[in-house]
Amino acid sequence: MTQVHTYSELIAGRLVSRYKRFFADIELENGEIITAHCANxxxxxxxxxxxxxxxxxxxxxxxxxxxxxxxxxxxxxxWIGINTSLPNRVIGxxxxxxxxxxxxxYTTVKSEVAYGNEKSRIxxxxxxxxxxxxxxxxxxxxxxxxxxxxxxxxxVTTRGQKHLRELMSVIxxxxxxxxxxxxxxxxxxxxxxxxxxxPEYDRLLTEAIARGVKVLPCxxxxxxxxxxxxxxxxx
Numbered sequence: 001m002t003q004v005h006t007y008s009e010l011i012a013g014r015l016v017s018r019y020k021r022f023f024a025d026i027e028l029e030n031g032e033i034i035t036a037h038c039a040n041x042x043x044x045x046x047x048x049x050x051x052x053x054x055x056x057x058x059x060x061x062x063x064x065x066x067x068x069x070x071x072x073x074x075x076x077x078x079w080i081g082i083n084t085s086l087p088n089r090v091i092g093x094x095x096x097x098x099x100x101x102x103x104x105x106y107t108t109v110k111s112e113v114a115y116g117n118e119k120s121r122i123x124x125x126x127x128x129x130x131x132x133x134x135x136x137x138x139x140x141x142x143x144x145x146x147x148x149x150x151x152x153x154x155x156v157t158t159r160g161q162k163h164l165r166e167l168m169s170v171i172x173x174x175x176x177x178x179x180x181x182x183x184x185x186x187x188x189x190x191x192x193x194x195x196x197x198x199p200e201y202d203r204l205l206t207e208a209i210a211r212g213v214k215v216l217p218c219x220x221x222x223x224x225x226x227x228x229x230x231x232x233x234x235x
Contacts, residue, residue: 191217
C-alpha cells in the first residue's frame with residue numbers, strides 16, 4: 001500500500017440533498033447548512049444516500065462561486081471519494097513517481113494532449129525518449145459497485161464510448177494505449193464494465209482489450225486524511 005494523496009483539513013457533516021447535478025446541501029456538525037460543489041455530475045448510483053456522513057473541503061477564494069467542495073461520503077463502513085477532479089491529480093502524482101509499473105517504460109509525462117480522430121484530449125501521454133514509444137492513458141473514476149465488484153459506467157456514456165474508440169485507433173507498433181479505472185473506494189477487489197447501464201460501452205471495452213488496450217482497475221482506500229493505493233483489482 002502506498003499513500004498517494006494527503007487531504008487538507010476536511011470538515012464533517014451530513015448530506016441533506018443533492019440537486020442540479022453540481023450542488024449538495026450539507027449540514028455541518030455545528031448545525032450550519034452549507035451548499036457544496038459536487039464535481040460528480042453523473043447519477044452517482046448507490047453513493048448518494050441522504051443523511052449519510054460526508055466530508056467537505058473549504059476554499060475561501062472570492063473567485064469561487066461555492067466555498068466548499070464535497071470530497072467523500074461514508075457508506076457501508078467505507079469512505080467513498082466523490083470529488084471527480086481528484087483522480088487525475090492522484091494518477092498524475094503516481095505517474096511522476098513511477099508508481100504504476102504496468103505502464104513502464106517511460107521518461108516523460110504530459111497531460112491534456114489533443115489526439116485522435118474525434119477531437120479528444122488524452123489525460124496523460126507517456127513517452128519513452130530512449131526508443132520514442134508512446135502510451136496514451138485515459139482515466140475513469142468509478143464508485144458504483146455490487147458487493148465487491150466495481151462497475152463503470154453507471155449510465156450511458158457517449159463520451160466514454162468515444163474514448164474507447166480513440167484509444168483503439170492509436171495502437172500501433174510504437175504506440176500503446178491504457179485505460180485506468182480509478183476505483184474510488186477500498187471495498188472492491190474486482191472490476192467489470194457496467195453492461196446493464198451501457199451495453200455499448202461493455203461491447204467496446206471487450207473489443208478494446210482484444211485489440212491490446214491495457215486496462216488497469218486501480219483500487220484506492222479513501223480516509224479522512226489521505227488516499228492510499230491498494231493495487232489492481234481483478235478484471
